[in-house]
Amino acid sequence: MANTVSAKKAVRKIAKRTEVNKANRSRMRTYVRKAEEALAGGDKDQAAAAVKEVQPVLMKAVSKGIINKNTASRKVSRLNKRLKALSA
Numbered sequence: 001m002a003n004t005v006s007a008k009k010a011v012r013k014i015a016k017r018t019e020v021n022k023a024n025r026s027r028m029r030t031y032v033r034k035a036e037e038a039l040a041g042g043d044k045d046q047a048a049a050a051v052k053e054v055q056p057v058l059m060k061a062v063s064k065g066i067i068n069k070n071t072a073s074r075k076v077s078r079l080n081k082r083l084k085a086l087s088a
Helices: 005-041 044-063 069-087
Strands: none
């Protein structure tokens, strides 16, 4: 348990930041899931729209420090690969 004033404040700040990070992570995962479901569905236009929609969400997560840049790039790359295979 925090005893000093500064430690108590740090605990409050961490709690707020955790809530924000949790919300952003959840939002990112929702968009990725929607894109994966659209790809699995087989509708090319809907899948293309979903993949296009998820890219800025992933990059925002990178800028917020939720995921690593390479992780986001890998996810985008794999989604695009699946989209290309769907259209071929």
